[in-house]
Amino acid sequence: MEGVDYLADERKKTEFDVEEMKIVWAGSRHTFEVSDRMAKLVANDPVFRKDDRVMLARKDLFKNTLRKATYAWKRINELRLSEEEASKLRSFVDEPAFTDLHWGMFVPAIKGQGTDEQQKKWLPLAYKMQIIGCYAQTELGHGSNVQGLETTATFDPQTDEFVIHSPTLTSSKWWPGGLGKVSTHGVVYARLILDGQEHGIHGFIVQLRSLEDHRPLPGITVADIGMKFGSGAYNTMDNGLLRFDHVRIPRDQMLMRVSQVTRDGKIVQSDVPRQLVYGTMVYVRQTIVQDASIALSRAVCIATRYSAVRRQFGSSNGGPETQVIDYKTQQSRLFPLLASAYAFRFVGEWLKWLYTDVTQRLQANDFSTLPEAHACTAGLKSLTTSVTADGIEESRKLCGGHGYLASSGLPELFAVYVPACTYEGDNTVLMLQVARFLMKTVSQLGSGKPPVGTISYMGRIEQLMQCRCAVKKAGDWLNPNAVLEAFEARAARMSVSCAQKLSKFSNPEEGFAELSADLVEAAVAHCQLIVVSKFFEKLQQDIPGKGVKRQLEVLCGVYSLHLLHKHQGDFLATSYITPKQASLANDQLRELYSQVRPNAIALVDAFNYTDHYLGSILGCYDGNVYPKLYEAAWRDPLNDSVIPDGYEQYIRPLLKQQLRVAKL
Amino acid sequence: MEGVDYLADERKKTEFDVEEMKIVWAGSRHTFEVSDRMAKLVANDPVFRKDDRVMLARKDLFKNTLRKATYAWKRINELRLSEEEASKLRSFVDEPAFTDLHWGMFVPAIKGQGTDEQQKKWLPLAYKMQIIGCYAQTELGHGSNVQGLETTATFDPQTDEFVIHSPTLTSSKWWPGGLGKVSTHGVVYARLILDGQEHGIHGFIVQLRSLEDHRPLPGITVADIGMKFGSGAYNTMDNGLLRFDHVRIPRDQMLMRVSQVTRDGKIVQSDVPRQLVYGTMVYVRQTIVQDASIALSRAVCIATRYSAVRRQFGSSNGGPETQVIDYKTQQSRLFPLLASAYAFRFVGEWLKWLYTDVTQRLQANDFSTLPEAHACTAGLKSLTTSVTADGIEESRKLCGGHGYLASSGLPELFAVYVPACTYEGDNTVLMLQVARFLMKTVSQLGSGKPPVGTISYMGRIEQLMQCRCAVKKAGDWLNPNAVLEAFEARAARMSVSCAQKLSKFSNPEEGFAELSADLVEAAVAHCQLIVVSKFFEKLQQDIPGKGVKRQLEVLCGVYSLHLLHKHQGDFLATSYITPKQASLANDQLRELYSQVRPNAIALVDAFNYTDHYLGSILGCYDGNVYPKLYEAAWRDPLNDSVIPDGYEQYIRPLLKQQLRVAKL
Numbered sequence A, B: 001m002e003g004v005d006y007l008a009d010e011r012k013k014t015e016f017d018v019e020e021m022k023i024v025w026a027g028s029r030h031t032f033e034v035s036d037r038m039a040k041l042v043a044n045d046p047v048f049r050k051d052d053r054v055m056l057a058r059k060d061l062f063k064n065t066l067r068k069a070t071y072a073w074k075r076i077n078e079l080r081l082s083e084e085e086a087s088k089l090r091s092f093v094d095e096p097a098f099t100d101l102h103w104g105m106f107v108p109a110i111k112g113q114g115t116d117e118q119q120k121k122w123l124p125l126a127y128k129m130q131i132i133g134c135y136a137q138t139e140l141g142h143g144s145n146v147q148g149l150e151t152t153a154t155f156d157p158q159t160d161e162f163v164i165h166s167p168t169l170t171s172s173k174w175w176p177g178g179l180g181k182v183s184t185h186g187v188v189y190a191r192l193i194l195d196g197q198e199h200g201i202h203g204f205i206v207q208l209r210s211l212e213d214h215r216p217l218p219g220i221t222v223a224d225i226g227m228k229f230g231s232g233a234y235n236t237m238d239n240g241l242l243r244f245d246h247v248r249i250p251r252d253q254m255l256m257r258v259s260q261v262t263r264d265g266k267i268v269q270s271d272v273p274r275q276l277v278y279g280t281m282v283y284v285r286q287t288i289v290q291d292a293s294i295a296l297s298r299a300v301c302i303a304t305r306y307s308a309v310r311r312q313f314g315s316s317n318g319g320p321e322t323q324v325i326d327y328k329t330q331q332s333r334l335f336p337l338l339a340s341a342y343a344f345r346f347v348g349e350w351l352k353w354l355y356t357d358v359t360q361r362l363q364a365n366d367f368s369t370l371p372e373a374h375a376c377t378a379g380l381k382s383l384t385t386s387v388t389a390d391g392i393e394e395s396r397k398l399c400g401g402h403g404y405l406a407s408s409g410l411p412e413l414f415a416v417y418v419p420a421c422t423y424e425g426d427n428t429v430l431m432l433q434v435a436r437f438l439m440k441t442v443s444q445l446g447s448g449k450p451p452v453g454t455i456s457y458m459g460r461i462e463q464l465m466q467c468r469c470a471v472k473k474a475g476d477w478l479n480p481n482a483v484l485e486a487f488e489a490r491a492a493r494m495s496v497s498c499a500q501k502l503s504k505f506s507n508p509e510e511g512f513a514e515l516s517a518d519l520v521e522a523a524v525a526h527c528q529l530i531v532v533s534k535f536f537e538k539l540q541q542d543i544p545g546k547g548v549k550r551q552l553e554v555l556c557g558v559y560s561l562h563l564l565h566k567h568q569g570d571f572l573a574t575s576y577i578t579p580k581q582a583s584l585a586n587d588q589l590r591e592l593y594s595q596v597r598p599n600a601i602a603l604v605d606a607f608n609y610t611d612h613y614l615g616s617i618l619g620c621y622d623g624n625v626y627p628k629l630y631e632a633a634w635r636d637p638l639n640d641s642v643i644p645d646g647y648e649q650y651i652r653p654l655l656k657q658q659l660r661v662a663k664l
């Protein structure tokens, strides 16, 4: 029935102030209000409807995305939205589009790598969308290894131009979002060649299409790279391919903030620190961690609500069956993901602070914290996106058969999310970078250079190598110090153990290669420690609202103890804990699940997602799942007719055994 | 270039006889030959083309499936294929269709649950496909809990008919494959009501559509349930919904092999043992395990070949870069999946034997091994499908960005595979059944009833509780007895530990519920032991062919030691091994990866998959990946025109800042 809240009983069980938790989740009252307003604006506008997306063939899908993107821009202008509001609005439209790359990569690349002059020329055009830009780095043959890119930019001193060229098939640009069908311009990365000499990879602003008729400019071949994972999902994006046949651009379209090419074809370094690029990476990866908490929380919201609606087994005397959320197996799969969503939210918030801190230091020419900040953001990007991708799929499985329906929203959420494990740095490659940083830190211990920031625990290495867990009863695992020390000892010992094994190799690079799988495990342990410790730091803040802090403490316990249980092999192998203590942690974890249970629905309500944004019948706020599933089924194009197209040609001849006459 | 084998160098490294390995993988020379012939037949026939599948909108997709299914039937008849050949041919067509349910569920249900008379009446019609049937069990409200189904079948003694009815919305049948648009008949499960009394769930043959014009019969509402995960994938199947409004069927359409309803409305049990249904379940789940090894091996074949083609980083002096398959991180993710594919293949083969054994015993009225066989197949279904689903996605990630392209084949393979974790028993629900069986076994130890079959190790419980691992150096982990004892000790101790905790609860059911997450872990340990031990058993057979057995020994080592490493927490917590021994196992594992490496391509060649069946540009046999990716991109409908549809309406007004006039 319309208007009935089928989850009302669940909501009554809540032991904390949901409205205050919404503020905590949003980060501030202001952010909450902006988000709330923008989410509703989008949800109430039929143009932004998205439940038909999975049924559209590629062309219709894409055209519809163009419509939404342009319409969103119109609304942004009409309503004179602030930058913050506009960006929220775009995110609630919840459909990958060329605008993501325009605003998220093209503009920042010019800002970060362009000279003042270049910024003055190009940014106003981009801000008004008089040009649309993409970020064209990856090629068919090279993604992770940017230094291996093959596209060339050869300076021609005669004409004062660069000649951009694709010398091989594998040098074709491949993947840039917005490139395939829309972008008029791109920041193109290419191998700079001056007088026959190579000078590494640089960015160039290249116009790709005519601003008059949208045709590719002479020498340019451009197209879409074709369908990607899932239906709907990322197929709304025109990831593109791009080939250059000796395309000429003026010299001043090389992005020259850091390196300049002079009129006579010499390369000159400016006094701007090269390290600036790391600042940008910290920024981009911080947004990815934020996005991880959002994607994971959406999946968890759907699975949690549906788990409270869904009943299966355990009816006695004709009473209602058990809600599947009451099964401990369901809780042990679901609640750690719920806790992870919160954990990632808070570590993301902290990363935002870190970015500001790094930026200020860079401006003061202080590069001392940069390696640590870089390693930590790389690692957190890798950790949170991997967990989120797996977590979305686990959430889907938690919904049983109905989770497999597109109308559950989970298949599309998964398909659209998973590339986050690959873009902006393949997750394994990133963890190897973290591992390198860890090994360097260990090798420098005692050298008088104390480790800073998230790696500062390594400064207490002697203590961490020797200490033993003091837990005696399950409740001792609620003590933050006990948990923190456990994660620190585990991370430190795994790093040291790798370093010791490494030292046995005469060639350190060979050793690193041979041990890389173990090194990745040590890096994961380090990153999990960061998340745990930032969650504890959050709890040291003043958090208003009845019962809010209490709930977060429970979630923090779930987050850390489920990791301890899952990775108990690490903790046991380093002999920090005993089997008995591991078992006590597990007992405590089970107890914490019981504490989460009555608050589960409210904890996902606190995300404040509209039904539109969630895009899931199983996750709808009122829990009225079954009638909505039933109605949605009828909207499938296959149900346009009772007798399917193909009956006369294929089914009937089959049944009537007239296959010879059938046109096949 | 056409005709060049880009993987030839890899193939030269092979240390074993690939052709003999193909026979081992297929199971026998005969099976190999049939498979090979059918695979080529399908691959060479343009009607069975499937690379366009992901681009089709639902209706076109579905119509095309109808065409393929009917055409396949025509070919089967024209070529007079045997049942074995026909079923292989269907599997190589590799597209879910109503025929899967017709042959895989409808026919077996009648065979298993119908009387001789019923079989005589219905089977010939089904064999000729003069009727098409589906299996209609699951409802909107009930899947796992079959006893909770709400559809009623009320006997009307006046007319000697059953009245089939859907009393609630949640009683709507929901999910049956082939139901939505095609089936003329269904085996419908409903709650039998005789004279106002309920008599549990029974199967009924119900005609759903007219055989003349395909219209639903009076009182029947039927439709497709809408889009599912992914594009292409399972959307070729018309999973359906079905409602009955007092639909009447003759009494003799209840499947009456086990229970009969008499003319005067009484229920009578026949002397056929009820346990027969378990035989069918063993059969169906055995096929699911076979399918797991096939799906996983396809994904691994793609990721392995592409990992040998893909080069990234590590070029020195302008030489070629490193093949990513040479990175130890890549190996540590990929080779355990390769080993798992082989392991599942062999345990599947053994399950086939088990099914024969169970069937023979049933015929001799020997039910003694049934609980063990049932637990073991339930557990293996759960274990292998979970690992396969995760393994396909991991294989996709191993291909970096390009794995996200539909043309990699991996997204569709994932989307079409994952429901195997849910159908035929939700994987968690199944593991809980295994856990129940384990707890029962433990509780009966010493009662004089020795555990049989896969659980017989429990008969040595005292020894297994006390023994300690004797491994002293890495190489000791190559000893099958060392590995087997480790897995046995781990499984036994986890079960006993659960049983001990359980015994502290006054109410055993409450205890089981509270500890269910731990119980599932114990069940997983038991199932992994089964797979490991069946792999070792396979190695005791006579396996011809140069180096073939040696390769399988290496894979068996990888399979067992990667599990030992991954779950080292279990092994350490039960104090069977020391941290040092765990570390030695990991050292040995790394060494085994080096032994797999030169044979990796040949080990996936041994699956003998055609490029058509693999359906992946990244996995193509000749490794000529890049030109094929490039060509495939151009086939996307978005590339039909240089200027995309939507340019005039949306992109141009945006660029020209004429949004007011734009039609939005």
Ligand SMILES: Cc1cc2nc3c(=O)[nH]c(=O)nc-3n(C[C@H](O)[C@H](O)[C@H](O)COP(=O)(O)OP(=O)(O)OC[C@H]3O[C@@H](n4cnc5c(N)ncnc54)[C@H](O)[C@@H]3O)c2cc1C
Pocket: A101, A135, A136, A137, A138, A141, A142, A143, A144, A145, A174, A175, A176, A177, A234, A239, A419, A422, A423, A424, A425, A426, A427, A428, A429, A432, B310, B312, B313, B324, B327, B329, B330, B397, B398, B399, B400, B401, B402, B404
């Ligand atoms: C949806 C999507 C959107 C994208 N958008 C853009 C865009 O807008 N602009 C753009 O320029 N690019 C874009 N990309 C490309 C993306 O940045 C690359 O795909 C990404 O950097 C990964 O690189 P790769 O594909 O070369 O992976 P590869 O490096 O080929 O990875 C393949 C495998 O090799 C392993 N591997 C590679 N190197 C090493 C190593 N040194 N050690 C150990 N293992 C290694 C990886 O772990 C992985 O398992 C996009 C990609 C996707 C999927």
Ligand SMILES: Cc1cc2nc3c(=O)[nH]c(=O)nc-3n(C[C@H](O)[C@H](O)[C@H](O)COP(=O)(O)OP(=O)(O)OC[C@H]3O[C@@H](n4cnc5c(N)ncnc54)[C@H](O)[C@@H]3O)c2cc1C
Pocket: A310, A312, A313, A324, A327, A329, A330, A397, A398, A399, A400, A401, A402, A404, B101, B135, B136, B137, B138, B141, B142, B143, B144, B145, B174, B175, B176, B177, B234, B239, B419, B422, B423, B424, B425, B426, B427, B428, B429, B432
């Ligand atoms: C692609 C596909 C094809 C299908 N084809 C058919 C078909 O042809 N015919 C047909 O009749 N059906 C079919 N089905 C339905 C399928 O059999 C059911 O979806 C399946 O049995 C799972 O049941 P469910 O959906 O009710 O899951 P649920 O039981 O609702 O599962 C939801 C969650 O609850 C948990 N849970 C449930 N019970 C317990 C418990 N006792 N203890 C602990 N946890 C529990 C599960 O682990 C899961 O996490 C199909 C389904 C799919 C996805």
Ligand SMILES: [Ca+2]
Pocket: A390, B390
């Ligand atoms: Ca996983």
